[in-house]
Amino acid sequence: MTGTNGQKIFVETPIPPVDEVELADIDLSNPFLYRQGRWKSYYERVRNEAPVHYQPNSPFGPFWSVTRHADIIAVDKNHEDFSAEPFIIIGQPPRFMDVAMFIAMDPPKHDAQRAAVQGVVAPKNLREMEALIRSRVQEVLDELPIGEPFNWVDLVSIELTARMLATLLDFPYDQRRKLVEWSDLATAMEQANGGPSDNDEIFRGFVDAARGLSAHWHDKTARLAAGEEPGFDLITMLQSNEDTKDLIDRPMEFLGNLILLIVGGNDTTRNSMSGGVLALNQFPEQFEKLKANPDLIPNMVSEVIRWQTPLAYMRRVAKKDTVLNGQFIRKGDKVVMWYASGNRDERVFERPDELIIDRKNARNHISFGFGVHRCMGNRLAELQLRILWEELLPRFEDIEVVGEPEYVQSNFVRGISKLMVRLTPKQDA
Template sequence: MSDGAVDLKAEARARAYSIPLDDINVADPELFKTDSHWPYFERLRKEDPVHFHPPEHHEQGSFWSVTKYNDIMAVDTNHGVFSSEPAITLFDPEDDFTLPMFIAMDQPKHDVQRKTVSPIVSPQNLHLMEPLIRSRIQNTLDDLPIGQPFDWVDRVSIELTTQMLATLFDFPFEDRRKLTFWSDVATADKTSKHFKTDDPDTERKMYLFECVDYFTRLWNERVNAEPKGDLISMLAHGEATRNMDRMEYLGNLILLIVGGNDTTRNSMTGSVYAMNKFPDQFAKLKANPDLIPSMVSETIRWQTPLAHMRRTALQDIELGGKTIRKGDKVVMWYVSGNRDDEVIENPDAFIIDRERPRQHLSFGFGIHRCVGNRLAELQLKILWEEILQRFPEIQVVEEPQRVYSSFVKGYESMQVVIPSRL
């Protein structure tokens, strides 16, 4: 870490512990853009692990922050009290632009829609997809320049996850970067570079309507054909999904696009970044490639590609000594729970041979646990198997540019250099 980075880290820590507790707002996207959120969460875990934020902290009103591992688990596994409706982020849907999706549904509708698409990530199907995933990763890595800086996010992380998404949807391969764009637009802050006008809300809706129009053409082709194994065919022929209206179709598309994109994309980048911050762990991995599966789980914990999920209380309930009222928003900060030193030893360190590497919150728990978690792990595992066969090292040459978001904890770009091939 450079002296400048050390100074910024010390400055963030000093501020986090100097301001009044009630002034801490961990939903501020700027904290994530600057990677300075860590000491704020540390303080909340120590001093007020179930913390109330007043309305002025967010444009959508007051909310609770749950920051400790076991409290998050208590919320995530109690879907009878903590509802996923109407949304799983702090932003409530607009009356004229509501996007139903199964992650933001309660029982019983959640289960039947989830079961419609879950066969695509069954163990048998993942086994069938593995050769294709490996060949694409091999081709992508073989095309990377040697000795020249390039953006790992664009050339590797986005490209590989977008190719995978195109396969899952059986989406026209030449248009696959549309999937990346729609994913980014769906989750982007209003200040994002993706918006070119002074009315980003209207612009976002326009882009998402373009998304559903494109996918409706694919739906119409597949609903009149024999059922196949891609996601659109599954939705078109599924008993619980074949009668969705346009907005529910769009909602589930956005869920599947973002879910299949952001988690894996940012873990792929985060793994390279972590290996640079902890070179002893990279040396350990090169000496023992059998540690790759453990390293994958540790990456997903250490990175935590989605920082939070939100629930809404269906009744009054006590949590951590606080009374949460019916209708209150409750935010589970996975990014904080994954650094809870009462549960995970030395949590800020990246340790690829932890005793329990899968002990993390990044995929969620309970009925809403990430449906594609095994696919994400498989892609990351194969990526590092192929990296170790090609490159002695991948050097991160400057601090990555991070996403301005308190939901997607990710990377806009990361410049790297590969000095040589093996």
């Protein structure tokens, strides 16, 4: 890992074609696989030749890669044999980031903490949120520049995500971009996932997050004590649940779970918003199909989430000696479920590298995970993406990508950092 002199672990070098690498030497944790667009061929080879693949010498230590759709589901559903503790990322965060979050807990503690916030994405609440989400999407789209290039990631994907996060947390609206900043810091740790991080910057950011979120918690407490009607936001839910009402008194757990909820609300939606525009540019016949039949939007949303796979993997640790697809895995071994590979598994998805918006089994994607850790906000993410496209199609004849996309440096977040586009409005819009 990083030496005492601060030397970086990851220095970018060209990734060779996969057929020039020995199978045993393939390291799917290299963050530049994604930046350099080599990931598909590397996943494909491992899926076909060693679907449960051991890498003993990665910068993150030894780990098993699980790359086929069926094997990933088998691991994800089996929390008795595969533990989410202590981290769901491949490496180990800096010590100051050793926070507790329910996604990295096993039942029963996981279940109690998740139950405290599950209600915010209950069907009734989503129905009530729909009008608010739509109005915010309309505000953002109506302010976009027409006919000149702009960064879609910043003006649309990040802005819409920030507005939604502020709503979910009842966070000060004028400070909404803080939530995105904190989320980005949490997912850019070099020791944890190969991101281009500076530990001093991350530490300062997390001090800022701890202060800001604690102040917000105390402000909510004071407002409720003064007689304000309880809202249906995440903070109010945590404060009104027996298992989490004293979360503020457990600082690392408080910070961990709030950051988890922010990251969960940020990455999937934001990177699928950008990934959808990119995919429809790469497969223009699908964009024409969508414009001809907007009823395909819900299925297209599932297909975009499969095609993009906003989080590439989750990590588990074997609780006991076990066998997976013929490979003997020892107790204590790290096991990485590569969702981004499973979503391109030819055994499940025909022509998996293509975006096919009317794909019959698009909802069979595994981007949200399975079992007790299945993404809590999956329906909210789908709702936001559906509304975005319902509002985009009547306004714009074309959303043209006018430059090569830029990708984040990470083996965890399959994120697009820059996507320059130009909008052509509909003549009757």
